[in-house]
Amino acid sequence: MADEHGQQGRGSTSAGFRVLWVAIKREPWIFTVSTLGSVLFGALTVADAWVLGWSTDHVVLPAFETGEVGADMLLAVLGLFLGVAILRAVGIVARRLGAGVMQYRMQAHTRRAVTRQYLTLPMEWHQRHPTGQLLSNANSDVEAAWGPIAPLPMAVGTVAMMVIAIVQMLLADVVLALVGLTIFPVVIAVNVAYQRLAQGWMTRAQQLRAEVSEIAHESFDGAMVVKTLGREPEETERFGSRARELRDVNIKAGRIRAAFDPTLAALPNIGVLVVLAVGVSRVLSGATDAGAVVTVAYLLTIVSFPIRSIGWLLGEFPRSVVGYRRVRGVLDATGEMPYGDRTAAAPAGARGASLAVEGLAYSYEPGRRLLDGVDLAVAPGRTVAVVGATASGKSTLTMLLSRLVDPDAGRILLDGTDLRDLARGELAEAVASVPQTPFLFDDTVRGNVTLGADVTDDEVWAALRAAQADGFVAALAHGLDTRLGERGTSLSGGQRQRISLARALVRRPRLLVLDDATSAVDPEVEARILAALRDETGAGPTLVVVAYRKATIALADQVVHLQGGRIVDRGTHAELLRRSPSYAHLVNAYETEHDETHDDQGVNA
Amino acid sequence: MSTAMDSGEEIGAIRTLRRGVHFSPELKEGIGGTLALAVLASAGQVVVPIAVQQVLDRGVNGPGGPDVSFTVWAGVIAALAIVVTSFASYRMTTRLFTSAERGLATLRTKAFRHVHDLPLLTQNTERRGALVSRVTSDVDQVSQFLVFGGLLFVVSVGQVLVATVVMVVYSWQLALVVWLCFAPLFLSLRYFQRKLSDAYGTVRRQVGLMLSAVSEPVVGAAVVRSYAVEHRTQRRIDEAIDAHKAASTRAQGFTAFSFSLGGVSAGLANAGVLIVGIWLGQGRLWGGDITAGQVLAFAFLVTLFVGPVQMGTQILTDAQNAIAGWRRVIGILETPADLVDPGEAGAVLPRGPIDVRFEHVSFAYPGGPLVLRDVDLAISSGTRVAVVGETGSGKSTVAKLLTRLMDPSEGRVLLDGIDVRDIGSASLRRSVVLVPQEGFLFDDTLAANVRYGRLDATDDDIRASAEELGLGDWLGGLPRGIETQVGQRGESLSAGERQLVALLRAHLADPDLLVLDEATSAVDPALEMRIGRALERLMNGRTSVTIAHRLSTAENADEVVVVDRGQVVQRGPHAALVAEEGGVYAGLHSSWVAQQGR
């Protein structure tokens, strides 16, 4: 661990500058303005002393000597002081506001880029990255990465001050100046040591911040389960132990920071003392005069301020570098889904799409195929029911159909086009999929149904009606404009499912995939929903339904029986019932039970 | 959007500090010592320049040539002062870091706990992302301030006072001039603080909104992808990001402006001192007699005053950000936990089957219509009751009232004759377990999730209870068995498997009253029937309430309760209810039978 920290520490000053360089390149103008503001501020601080000197010489002393002073001179004093003060205020505003604007703009750029990644990276990536961590990447890591921008203009502005002071020192007395300047290598050494010591802890701290955020997010997400099982103390302990770990790491990092700041502040003072000691002996030996010693010592104290402000900048580096690396981790993540350039336009006159699945294989973990050799052909407008026991791979198949993941082998053809050859967004034009677990956005009913698609309210209502959701939506306080709360909390489970269904129906897809999407829908409702899909002529979308209800299955033109990720049998419901005992066992379970209970009752009676 | 938790956001800065210290007592610990160190450190910062000044004046530039021994002595003293100052400053900062981080860890943890103590409905008023921001980044803001601001502010105020005293001793008239020049700044401070407080309050709120905007599509990644709404989603995220940027920039604008006022006041004060000094010297005012030297000396005193004033105003401004964060955390802690746990004083449910009674129970979700109306219900101990009804009829609401996730708006819920509000929460959670409709698993192993039901369960206990439930085959079929990682929210399992884990968890908790809300809705029929039979056996001697759309459960229950539009319209055994021609249940059942193709 220690070794690793050392490794990271070595390059971190330059890494810190590289991070800043990214920001400067991105926002050169604001950087220039704020730096100019800082320079203006520095220059006017010097001007202040000049104004005081001028006023003393030209106004105060004459006034006391002669007892006479014109009102114009007094006004001049006032004007000079105020003028300088106001200009300096302008400098401050330019510097601080500039630094702020630059910082917030960089934060916004990075956050946009990071969240864009969240939206483009594939599902597999999401499954490996907890939500809380992604929140932390978008928030605290971005903040950390651009932290040094705040002290940046000040530090850059004071560099000029430092350079001028150093030149003046050299002009006053080269030897004394060189003695004084020995503090610089020491400053650098102290900084390197600091970067090295602090970086490891900072890395750990950012990691822990992410973990704390992760636990909080998960725990609040599962609040209902926590409550129902009375596990609040255990959850608090889980969170608390991480929070305490973060605390300890922060304290350790703080201790290093606590040593760094005063050391940096003390160095110029020590330099002054050394200059004085050497200076006295040089004056004694006649090598220089007292004035030069005073000048060099004075200039060195002036340098101490820039050094401190540069110290503030460098002090932010370790956290910045760590934050930036974590952000880059997201930005550099690859695995974006490749898209082709084909459109999914319907062949003339066809309402449904044809679907062909050939030799499909998929595995979540290498070496363990979940789906294997799945073949399926569905003619336009036809319905196929996918039936299989729990965990047999039905949802995985539906995920492949809506291209949430790509198969390991085989292909899926929509109207003869491989899904992978379709342009981005094309698939969603043709295929709508209703997931097994509905997901609603914190938006209005309308927003949840349309998802921004350009559809009229009439069409929304028609979709809600088809999903049998019009009744309760009409009863909501604001109808279509009612906000549903995060993930639709203000609805019942079945109501959420119907909104999710309406969302698919409103798009009038050519292929509709229903993954057990009616489990919480009352029995009689489902048949009505399915019937509503067909128009007067009986034409409708091609339909893939995952279902257990026999009535639903019986409507299908074809039933495939999925077992352990393979299609073990296919045919019509009646055929399968006849020839496959395992299929019959699965779909007849209720009936068998029903008969048994009736038999029991019969015996008892 | 205003939420129940914003109540704390109204409180003033001083009260925020007081409440903050109240919630994090560590902040007070050793504050005396830290303050002493602060004084020492800031005193040292004055000693060093003075020593240097002295060495220059009397040592190097001495009247009789350089004075070596004085230089050496003064140098040694200055060096000592540097060492002492640096060390004092190091110790002070360390102590500050320690007490601040300790205090904040406590605050974070308390706030986290309080979120869980809030009623379900209050939790739902704020989005998870925003809740997370309250226990993460809001707290982080406070830390910065406590370490780098708080004490320095106290020291600055002290310095301003000392400088004022020195100035008054020199010349009370000029001191008055300085204060008059700064008066507009001091007077406008309150105004600016209020502005800043608002501005930073907005910033903190925007952080919460931004996190929510980010978290929603992350959680709903599948929907975003399958409907190809990335653009729209990104637009919404971008809006939140930009709103945060705008709020931050606005706050920074106020900060910069209010900070720059200090500089203008200083310029005014300098000019004022010189001008009034001249008038005083000329005897035009207050009959003052003052020399040019005194006026100039006073001009230097002014810098002693200006420095800490500027430092102080800067800290005050920066503090507003921290205070805004602090307020939000305190806001959570001060939101009342409505479902008060009677705690120790609460009744303890005796073990054994529980009987349940609803007496005139009505319920409305906040701001909504009544969803349960005057429900009376009696479930005798040891029976298996099925609750059926259409979507949205109020079944889950009944389940949530029964397990006290919410309290009824009117009427009472009694368990074993005791009002649930009087039962200690530990006892209630021990005896009554709900498997909610929206299952949730933690990102951990299957075993860890099941063990959530009973913490001391061994792996063998888990396997044994899986056997009991008829899930042995399924568990055995998983390549990693109970060590299977379930993924976030359980998403690496199939929907049916997630329900099996939740069921197993509830079974292991060994409750006396088990409430199942659509607990097997995604499980295949064969397995569901198997579980149903197992539960039938296992629930012997316990009370169970099962909510299901699949009426197979109702067929086998001792009693069926039919809920329709918020009212119990029918109850009785299955056989009796089917026979009630035209009844709601007969309708539900016949369509169920039709669906089964029987």
Ligand SMILES: Nc1ncnc2c1ncn2[C@@H]1O[C@H](COP(=O)(O)OP(=O)(O)OP(=O)(O)O)[C@@H](O)[C@H]1O
């Ligand atoms: N958190 C909430 N805020 C406001 N209204 C709610 C909330 N939860 C539920 N409702 C409303 O209360 C009514 C009853 O909901 P409940 O969840 O009890 O229905 P349910 O019978 O369980 O339905 P389902 O069979 O669909 O699960 C519904 O109309 C629903 O919209």
Ligand SMILES: Nc1ncnc2c1ncn2[C@@H]1O[C@H](COP(=O)(O)OP(=O)(O)OP(=O)(O)O)[C@@H](O)[C@H]1O
């Ligand atoms: N993200 C994942 N990572 C690893 N394994 C997964 C993942 N998602 C699903 N699985 C596994 O793949 C198998 C099939 O899951 P799938 O969700 O396709 O089943 P299903 O047929 O839809 O089941 P159900 O009827 O319960 O919905 C399960 O064993 C499950 O544990």
Ligand SMILES: [Mg+2]
């Ligand atoms: Mg599934």
Ligand SMILES: [Mg+2]
């Ligand atoms: Mg429900």
